[in-house]
Amino acid sequence: MKKFLTIVVVLLNVGFLRAQDAKMNDYVSKLMSQMTNDEKIGQLNLVTPGGANTGSVVSKDVDNKIRQGRVGGLFGITGPDKVRQAQEIAVKDSRLHIPLIFGLDVIHGHRTMFPIPLGLSCTWDTVLIEKAARIAAREASADGLAWAFSPMVDIARDPRWGRVSEGSGEDPYLGSVIAAAVVRGYQGKDLRNTETVMACVKHFALYGGAEAGREYNTVDMSRIKMLQYYLPPYKAAIDAGAGSIMSSFNEIDGIPATGNRWLLTDLLRNQWKFNGLVVSDYTSLNEMEAHGMGDLSTISALALHAGLDMDMVGEGFLTTLKKSLQEGKVSQKEIDQACRRILEAKYKLGLFSDPYNRMNMERAAKELLSGDNRKAARETAARSFVLLKNDNHLLPLKKSGTIALVGPLADNLRNMLGTWSVAGDPMKSVTVMSGIKNVARDVHILYAKGANIADDSMLVKRTNTLGIEIEPESRTAEAMIAEAVAAAAQADVVVAVLGEAADMSGESSSRSDIRIPESQENLLKALVNTGKPVVLVLFNGRPLILKWENDHVGAILDAWFPGTEAGNAIADVLFGQYNPSGKLSMTFPLSQGQIPIYYNAKNTGRPYAGDGNSKFKSDYLDISNDPLYPFGYGLSYTQFTYGPITLSTPEIAAGRPVTVRLTVTNTGNYDGEETAQLYIRDMVATVTQPVKELKKFQKVWLNKGESKEVTFTLTTDDLKYVNSDLKWVYDPGAFKIFVGGNSRDVVQADLMGIQARKTSTKGTMEKMPRN
Ligand code: NOJ
Numbered sequence: 049m050k051k052f053l054t055i056v057v058v059l060l061n062v063g064f065l066r067a068q069d070a071k072m073n074d075y076v077s078k079l080m081s082q083m084t085n086d087e088k089i090g091q092l093n094l095v096t097p098g099g100a101n102t103g104s105v106v107s108k109d110v111d112n113k114i115r116q117g118r119v120g121g122l123f124g125i126t127g128p129d130k131v132r133q134a135q136e137i138a139v140k141d142s143r144l145h146i147p148l149i150f151g152l153d154v155i156h157g158h159r160t161m162f163p164i165p166l167g168l169s170c171t172w173d174t175v176l177i178e179k180a181a182r183i184a185a186r187e188a189s190a191d192g193l194a195w196a197f198s199p200m201v202d203i204a205r206d207p208r209w210g211r212v213s214e215g216s217g218e219d220p221y222l223g224s225v226i227a228a229a230v231v232r233g234y235q236g237k238d239l240r241n242t243e244t245v246m247a248c249v250k251h252f253a254l255y256g257g258a259e260a261g262r263e264y265n266t267v268d269m270s271r272i273k274m275l276q277y278y279l280p281p282y283k284a285a286i287d288a289g290a291g292s293i294m295s296s297f298n299e300i301d302g303i304p305a306t307g308n309r310w311l312l313t314d315l316l317r318n319q320w321k322f323n324g325l326v327v328s329d330y331t332s333l334n335e336m337e338a339h340g341m342g343d344l345s346t347i348s349a350l351a352l353h354a355g356l357d358m359d360m361v362g363e364g365f366l367t368t369l370k371k372s373l374q375e376g377k378v379s380q381k382e383i384d385q386a387c388r389r390i391l392e393a394k395y396k397l398g399l400f401s402d403p404y405n406r407m408n409m410e411r412a413a414k415e416l417l418s419g420d421n422r423k424a425a426r427e428t429a430a431r432s433f434v435l436l437k438n439d440n441h442l443l444p445l446k447k448s449g450t451i452a453l454v455g456p457l458a459d460n461l462r463n464m465l466g467t468w469s470v471a472g473d474p475m476k477s478v479t480v481m482s483g484i485k486n487v488a489r490d491v492h493i494l495y496a497k498g499a500n501i502a503d504d505s506m507l508v509k510r511t512n513t514l515g516i517e518i519e520p521e522s523r524t525a526e527a528m529i530a531e532a533v534a535a536a537a538q539a540d541v542v543v544a545v546l547g548e549a550a551d552m553s554g555e556s557s558s559r560s561d562i563r564i565p566e567s568q569e570n571l572l573k574a575l576v577n578t579g580k581p582v583v584l585v586l587f588n589g590r591p592l593i594l595k596w597e598n599d600h601v602g603a604i605l606d607a608w609f610p611g612t613e614a615g616n617a618i619a620d621v622l623f624g625q626y627n628p629s630g631k632l633s634m635t636f637p638l639s640q641g642q643i644p645i646y647y648n649a650k651n652t653g654r655p656y657a658g659d660g661n662s663k664f665k666s667d668y669l670d671i672s673n674d675p676l677y678p679f680g681y682g683l684s685y686t687q688f689t690y691g692p693i694t695l696s697t698p699e700i701a702a703g704r705p706v707t708v709r710l711t712v713t714n715t716g717n718y719d720g721e722e723t724a725q726l727y728i729r730d731m732v733a734t735v736t737q738p739v740k741e742l743k744k745f746q747k748v749w750l751n752k753g754e755s756k757e758v759t760f761t762l763t764t765d766d767l768k769y770v771n772s773d774l775k776w777v778y779d780p781g782a783f784k785i786f787v788g789g790n791s792r793d794v795v796q797a798d799l800m801g802i803q804a805r806k807t808s809t810k811g812t813m814e815k816m817p818r819n
Contacts, residue, residue, distance in 0.1 A: 075400065076391045080384065082144060085370055088387040091120035091146070092365045094327060094358050099124040100470045101514055102153055102555075103330040107361060110134075114148065115141045118366060120358060120390050121195070123151035126471050128407035131192030139403045147403035149394055151195035154245065155214060155468035156180075158187035160421040160612050161477070164466040164553075164589055165200060167432035167608030169216035170630040170682070172723045172745055174229040180428050181233025183421050185245045189406045190415040191471065194397045196245045197294060199230035201281035202254070205644040207634065208261025210557030213467055213589030213609075215256060217633025218646045218679060220277050221742045224284035231288040239291065240398040242405045249285040251296030251329055253311060254278050258298060261643065263558045267298040272735060274300075276770040277648070283320055291393055292325040295356060297332050304339045306332040307347060312355030325393045327358040334362035344368055349377040357386040417476060422613055427626075429610035429617035434630035435683040436594070436604040442581055443603045444624030444685060445541060447488040452539035453481060454498045454532045454575060455546045456568065457587045462517055463501075466609025467554025467589055476612060480545050480585065483615025488623050494539055498532030498575075499525065501549045502565035511557075517549040525567060529574045536578045543622065544575055544601075545585045550609060553589025562640065563593045576600045585618060591636040591677075598676055606630075624685065629721040629747075631682035631790065638676045641668065647679035647791040648738040680725050680742070680790035686716030686752060688789055690724070693797035695785070700764060701804035702778065708760040710787055710795065714750035721749050722789055724758045728799075731782040734771050740791055760787075767801060 080088065095107035102124070113119045114137045122134055131150050138148045156162045162180045171177065181199075188196060200214040203223055216223045227249065234247045254274060258265040269278070286293070293316070295306040305311055306328045316322045328351065336347035348364035349372045359365040372378045398405050415421070435443070445451070457463055457480070464477035478486075484493060500520040502508050508518045521528065536542045546568045551557055563569065564586075573596075575582050583603045586592070597604060605628065610617050620626045637645045652666040656673040667673050689712070696707035712724055726744040730737040744760045762785070764778040771777045780801040788794030 072392060072395045075395060076388055079144070079146070079391060080387065083387070085373065085383065087117040087144060088383055089365060089369045090116070090118040091387045091390045092358050092369070093119050093363060094121045094123065094360045095119050096122065096124035096361055099126075100152060102470065103361060105331065105361060107363075111137055114138050117142045117144060117146070119148060121149040121151060123195070123197070125150070126152060126191045126193065128190070128192045128409050128412050132404055132407045135403050135407070146391070147394060147399040149195055149390075149397065149399065150193050151197060151248070152188065152193050153198070153468055153470045154184050154188045154193070154196035155198050155200065155470070156184075156466070157425065157469070157611060158184045158191060158471050159416040159473070160187060160418075160425050161465045161469045161472040162425050162611045163429050163432040164213045164468070164609045165215055166213050166217060166589065166633065167610065168428070169222065169226055169633040170434050170608070171428065171431045172222065172631050172633075173431060173747060174225050176428055176431060177226055178229040178233040179424060181230045182236070183424055185234045185236070186243045187416050187421065188245050189243050190408060190411040192407045194245055194399065194406050195248060195292070196234055197248045197250060198234075199227050199247065199285060200250050201227040201285055202251055202256035203278045203281060204256030204634070205646040206258070206261035207562055207591040207637070208558050208560060208643060209256065209258055210263060210553045210559065210589065211256070211555060212591075212634060213553035216281070218635060219633065219648065219742050220280040222633055222745075223281035227281040227285040228288035231285050231290045235289060235291065239396045242398070246291035246393060246397060247285065248292040248294050248327065249282055249290045250294035251305075252282055252293050252316070253296060253305060254300055255296040255298050261558050263556050264297050267300065271774055272770045272772070275774060286320055286322050290324065291396065292327060293322065295326060295328050295332060297329055297335065299339060304332070304336045304341060306356055307336050307341060307350040307354045309354040317355060325357050325389045326355055328356055328360045328362070330360050331362040333359050333364045345372055345377070348372065352378050352382050352386060357389045417612070425611050426613035426617045426620070429613055430620045430626040432608060432610065432630050433617070433621050433628050434606040434632055434681075435628040436606055436677055437598055437601065438603045438683055438685070440602070441685070442583060443605065443622065445583070445622050447623055448490050449540040450492040450494060450538060451484070452494045452496070452532070452535040452542045452580070453484065453545070454496050454535060454542060455544045455571070456497055456499055456501045457547060458497070458543070458545035459495060463550045463587065464609065464614035465611055466550050467557070469550070469611075472612065478613055478615035480615045480618050483617070483619035484622070486616055487619035487625065494535040496528070496532040496535045497521070498528055498544075499567040499571040501568070503567040504565065507565065511549050511552050514551055517551055525570065529571050532571060533574050533578055536575050536580050539580060542575050542578070542580050542582045543585060544572055544582055545587070546572060547587035547592070548589055562590060564597070569596070572597065572601070583622070585622070591634050593637060593640055594676060595638055624718070627685045627718050627720040628682070629684060629723070631680050631723050632677055633679070635675045635679045636677040638674065639671050641671065642673070642675065645675055648741050650736050651739050678790050678792040681792070682790070684716070684718070684720045684722065686714050686718040686720045688722040688750065689713050689715050690788055690795050693785060693787055693795055695797055695799060698798070699800045699802050700762065700767070701802045702764045703804055705761050705763045706799060708762060708785055708787065708797070709757055711755050711757050712748055712750065713755040714752050717752055719749070719751045721747055723747050724787060724789065725791065726760045727786040727791060727794065728767060729784040729786070730767060730769060730779065731784060733769055733779050733781070735769060737769055740786060742791070764801065
């Protein structure tokens with residue numbers, strides 16, 4: 049009966065959706081029948097009048113172009129009044145009154161900034177991440193916007209690449225569940241709801257594979273690597289219903305993504321069944337010329353043919369497609385198809401019913417930076433911090449005594465939000481100094497800046513391109529350090545707040561040297577030399593090299609860039625109001641020479657022996673292969689232990705899942721939350737498999753002394769890999785199962801994968817040879 053009812057509900061739903069689609073098709077077809085080709089091509093044009101400074105060129109003569117029907121969408125402006133003004137030009141002054149779609153880089157919050165995405169991913173908490181995205185959508189939509197250029201789901205294994213700050217780290221599974229959560233958070237159940245925004249998954253695809261971590265650099269990888277390790281998060285975002293996707297700057301198999309038909313049509317549309325809108329990245333269409341793909345008219349035709357619908361800023365479509373149509377280089381069908389997808393997106397967002405549906409001054413006044421939103425940002429930020437070291441329970445700190453609060457980021461409003469906080473106001477953020485004052489009123493603070501964020505003039509100049517984040521002082525480095533050391537000498541404990549400026553990561557912010565800048569390293573060394581206990585609070589948009597720090601500093605708390613409520617959230621954790629629970633979503637190398645380093649690596653034929661004595665192994669003469677902090681790592685003020693694994697059955701087969709059970713115990717002195725992580729290894733396969741792959745995780749709250757049983761269900765779908773025919777397959781044979789609080793420290797069990805084969809006796813299984 050229940051099954052029958054479910055089928056009825058599904059059929060009704062399908063029927064309803066079909067009817068909706070039919071209505072939309074009719075509407076769009078009717079509208080398109082009135083459009084000239086110029087107007088159709090105009091819809092493919094996405095402009096920015098400037099405002100948000102996210103690229104090196106801005107569109108010209110925007111108002112006139114809107115009037116002439118030569119613009120489909122606009123990004124870069126915010127505020128219901130400003131957005132309304134632009135919409136009025138389109139709706140009142142253009143011939144067919146087609147509304148514009150308004151977008152922006154809403155990346156980690158809109159006005160209320162949440163932690164940078166890399167920090168958010170360290171919460172391993174999809175409910176929390178969905179909620180953060182929902183708040184961002186409510187704020188952005190109250191501010192006039194209908195379209196967020198996010199989530200950025202590029203898997204990355206190279207921390208030199210500045211854009212690791214915008215993604216969810218190195219793992220395809222974690223990246224996938226987070227991508228889906230963000231899409232759900234932005235889009236809700238129905239884009240007609242005016243508190244939603246349409247997601248734009250980016251950057252399709254593989255942008256995170258840039259060689260040498262150098263921004264916009266070449267990407268080259270096998271199809272197997274793409275499909276198994278890099279593409280899953282894009283697919284997950286699309287399966288979650290993302291309305292749009294942005295092509296990336298890089299090439300794939302030698303063809304730039306923006307003009308890559310295999311990517312944009314064969315894979316995205318035909319295999320993945322994506323029916324939304326594909327937009328280029330900022331002038332990525334025009335950049336195909338520099339890639340060496342031909343002149344503007346050739347590459348515009350190539351991109352349209354590949355499956356690109358909308359051209360961001362570059363106006364290649366706007367200026368060449370009409371002629372290309374006359375010359376037969378593109379077809380009417382291709383232009384119509386792209387135009388239809390853009391109009392459909394507007395229809396889905398309810399813009400034809402009410403072009404001003406997201407421009408509401410009252411809602412904006414109530415929603416933007418509201419107390420509730422700030423509270424959520426504070427709680428989320430505290431959960432994103434990763435405790436990297438805590439010797440002798442140095443943390444949490446007492447709410448009494450004297451703290452030397454030192455460092456260029458300790459009392460620094462400008463750098464709390466991190467990169468891509470386009471609509472965020474740094475002046476509305478909370479510094480670490482203010483946070484400590486708010487949370488621990490009785491603590492006596494001795495403040496000293498101690499160093500500039502960086503002294504290297506080239507680094508300072510390049511970091512400050514979008515606004516002054518590093519303001520070097522005229523005092524000498526020695527004088528600044530001396531002041532800090534004097535403060536430390538009078539204090540019970542030193543809290544050193546160091547790291548990167550906000551835009552030392554993000555777009556166009558690759559670094560070849562990912563240590564803390566030298567000026568601050570010198571300060572830290574001087575502070576450690578005082579003999580006082582030192583707590584290092586780090587601001588960073590990427591994994592850093594922290595070997596020296598790990599060897600010499602008592603406690604290290606990685607705060608990433610926490611957003612508007614930075615200082616409050618940091619103080620909450622420093623003083624034990626929240627017990628840190630973040631886990632790394634990206635490996636921290638021991639040394640720059642190990643990069644790229646990631647946990648789901650292959651074993652090789654001569655695996656690392658780890659004993660430092662053997663020759664002819666895949667290792668280095670001068671350092672270990674092990675990272676400083678592995679993927680999944682993160683301490684707590686308490687300790688968690690993992691009991692042995694029991695499997696419901698030693699064998700798994702299709703349709704025969706296995707339950708993995710074990711007990712996790714809080715053996716320390718604080719209540720806290722642990723993230724139990726389950727990894728597998730496929731011991732024999734037709735294509736070599738990594739030594740570990742994350743397949744499941746679960747967050748468990750444990751009071752001190754408490755034990756809980758954690759269970760995971762594994763199916764053969766979880767054991768699939770991409771074979772040489774580029775198919776996801778389950779291959780029977782031996783598997784290892786690992787569970788632990790990070791990817792290194794795990795308990796393990798053996799599991800045998802068998803082939804499900806029905807025999808005459810119902811449900812019996814038989815072991816099959818593997819090949
Ligand atoms: C270029 C960036 O790569 C992309 O992420 C962003 O959405 C666009 N600029 C628009 O600002």
